[in-house]
Amino acid sequence: MKVLVADPIAEEAIDFMRKNGLEVDVKTDISHEELLDIVRDYDALIVRSRTKVTRDVIERAEKLKIIGRAGVGVDNIDVSFATERGIVVVNAPGGNSVSAAEHTIGLIISLVRKIPQADRSVKEGKWERKKFVGIELRGKTLGIIGLGRIGYEVAKRMRCFEMNILAYDPYVSEERAKSVGAKLVDLEELLKNSDIITIHVPKTKETEKMISYREFEMMKDGVYIVNAARGGIVDERALYDAIVSSKVAGAALDVYEREPPDKDNPLLKLENVVTTPHIGASTREAQMIVGMTVAEDIVNFFKGLPVKNAVNLPSVAPEDYSYLMPFVELAEKMGKIACARLNGVFNRVKITFRGEIARRNTEIVTRALLMGLLNQILSGVNIVSAPIVAKERGIVVEQSRIEESDIYPSLIEVTVSNGKEIYLEGTCFGEECRILKIDKYKVDFVPKGHYIISLHEDKPGVIGRVGTLLGSYNINIAGMIVGRHGGKGGIQLMLLLLDDPPSEEVLRKMVELESIIDATYVYL
Numbered sequence: 417m418k419v420l421v422a423d424p425i426a427e428e429a430i431d432f433m434r435k436n437g438l439e440v441d442v443k444t445d446i447s448h449e450e451l452l453d454i455v456r457d458y459d460a461l462i463v464r465s466r467t468k469v470t471r472d473v474i475e476r477a478e479k480l481k482i483i484g485r486a487g488v489g490v491d492n493i494d495v496s497f498a499t500e501r502g503i504v505v506v507n508a509p510g511g512n513s514v515s516a517a518e519h520t521i522g523l524i525i526s527l528v529r530k531i532p533q534a535d536r537s538v539k540e541g542k543w544e545r546k547k548f549v550g551i552e553l554r555g556k557t558l559g560i561i562g563l564g565r566i567g568y569e570v571a572k573r574m575r576c577f578e579m580n581i582l583a584y585d586p587y588v589s590e591e592r593a594k595s596v597g598a599k600l601v602d603l604e605e606l607l608k609n610s611d612i613i614t615i616h617v618p619k620t621k622e623t624e625k626m627i628s629y630r631e632f633e634m635m636k637d638g639v640y641i642v643n644a645a646r647g648g649i650v651d652e653r654a655l656y657d658a659i660v661s662s663k664v665a666g667a668a669l670d671v672y673e674r675e676p677p678d679k680d681n682p683l684l685k686l687e688n689v690v691t692t693p694h695i696g697a698s699t700r701e702a703q704m705i706v707g708m709t710v711a712e713d714i715v716n717f718f719k720g721l722p723v724k725n726a727v728n729l730p731s732v733a734p735e736d737y738s739y740l741m742p743f744v745e746l747a748e749k750m751g752k753i754a755c756a757r758l759n760g761v762f763n764r765v766k767i768t769f770r771g772e773i774a775r776r777n778t779e780i781v782t783r784a785l786l787m788g789l790l791n792q793i794l795s796g797v798n799i800v801s802a803p804i805v806a807k808e809r810g811i812v813v814e815q816s817r818i819e820e821s822d823i824y825p826s827l828i829e830v831t832v833s834n835g836k837e838i839y840l841e842g843t844c845f846g847e848e849c850r851i852l853k854i855d856k857y858k859v860d861f862v863p864k865g866h867y868i869i870s871l872h873e874d875k876p877g878v879i880g881r882v883g884t885l886l887g888s889y890n891i892n893i894a895g896m897i898v899g900r901h902g903g904k905g906g907i908q909l910m911l912l913l914l915d916d917p918p919s920e921e922v923l924r925k926m927v928e929l930e931s932i933i934d935a936t937y938v939y940l
């Protein structure tokens with residue numbers, strides 16, 4: 417498997433991937449056009465914020481299966497198109513929060529004490545002590561917009577400066593804010609009462625230009641603005657006008673709408689703008705953590721193990737993870753059986769979770785079922801793209817949960833239909849999954865290997881004839897279950913575990929045998 421590292425990441429992460437058998441090419445200076453030229457050769461792509469993984473890149477990347485963002489923000493990746501293509505996007509949340517928070521604090525102090533300007537002046541041979549009078553942080557109000565990982569770390573540290581801390585974040589609880597001494601307020605209150613405002617929200621449609629003319633108008637005169645989140649959250653034109661009109665006393669910017677900013681960006685000409693080249697996360701510690709986090713997920717992904725930080729997969733809480741993984745395997749196998757039995761034609765899927773599993777976030781299990789169903793008829797459907805593909809094909813997916821269960825602590829029931837219907841029931845004991853029922857027939861087996869599932873008339877000699885046929889093709893029967901329903905006679909189900917897959921011819925001949933109604937091969 418080939419990995420392209422398109423932006424610099426820690427050497428340890430590169431070594432780790434190589435040691436785990438991945439072929440890693442490091443090309444950290446390539447342009448967008450060069451990336452378009454070479455990306456088709458790679459199975460994985462690792463970027464930071466420089467490289468833009470746009471739709472055209474993903475379209476060219478025929479083999480690409482996973483994109484790793486060594487950092488948090490994924491606004492440089494077209495995640496929805498990657499999802500449509502079944503490409504997993506992983507990031508490294510949290511790994512650089514402390515570094516970004518420390519940088520923010522550095523920017524705040526530099527800004528209010530004019531440290532970079534003073535530094536320049538001294539180096540130019542001047543000694544302008546009166547020019548560089550600043551303000552104290554003590555007793556001032558800091559407004560934090562976005563109390564996520566970084567905003568939280570900033571709040572935690574700024575308490576020591578004896579600041580009052582206001583926070584605006586509609587998605588966090590008052591308890592979280594309180595735990596770092598911040599008061600949760602609405603945006604207007606924050607804007608009106610803060611002496612320094614620092615931005616820590618992700619860049620989304622909602623947050624783009626969330627600080628613009630109207631918002632500057634509401635702020636205190638002489639407010640300071642810090643943006644170490646993403647360029648464009650603060651409207652650069654409006655910020656420039658607010659600084660020039662002295663509404664804003666100064667701004668510290670680590671990020672820009674365009675990076676690097678145009679040389680003639682008017683903000684760069686202002687004496688009271690302190691700026692750094694998007695280095696909030698650039699510490700040895702952060703680079704090591706985010707690089708390793710992404711590298712571990714990529715290695716896990718190619719080993720067929722679940723990834724920890726997928727952006728376009730439902731998140732599984734750590735305490736649910738080991739419980740749900742066997743059910744993910746079970747559901748995929750149930751999907752395979754259902755698809756095989758219905759010859760790939762179905763338009764309705766129903767999954768019911770019973771018992772303990774009904775209390776967990778089972779989205780990933782449903783996705784696995786859809787993947788098992790669809791992968792038999794379409795190529796390349798994976799756990800990322802399965803719900804989208806199902807929707808595109810007009811397949812109706814229903815999920816229900818019943819917290820009570822009788823015999824088994826957790827049970828999954830699946831019904832797939834297209835007029836014809838198949839019903840399956842399964843459970844897991846620890847890591848071992850078992851299929852308990854196919855339609856009305858009790859089976860109870862560990863689904864692993866080559867199977868023929870067949871309906872037959874319950875008459876003497878049928879099983880013997882099947883054994884003879886398979887024997888004549890040198891196919892060994894490793895196991896057999898006859899799921900009998902009701903009494904003697906009628907139509908019954910036969911499940912054969914084979915050492916080798918049967919050919920089309922064997923299946924055709926089997927159906928031609930007296931009393932055999934159908935025969936379906938499935939590899940589980």
Ligand code: NAD
Nearest residue numbers: 489516562563564565566585587616617618644645696697
């Ligand atoms: P996070 O997801 O942990 O936190 C973001 C917070 O913003 C969340 O609590 C969320 O509820 C809140 N939020 C979302 N939309 C909001 C809205 N409309 N109004 C108010 N709050 C809103 O993210 P994080 O790890 O703390 O990162 C914060 C920002 O910093 C991101 O933009 C990230 O890309 C950026 N970042 C920059 C650097 C750098 O080098 N400068 C490094 C790391 C992260």
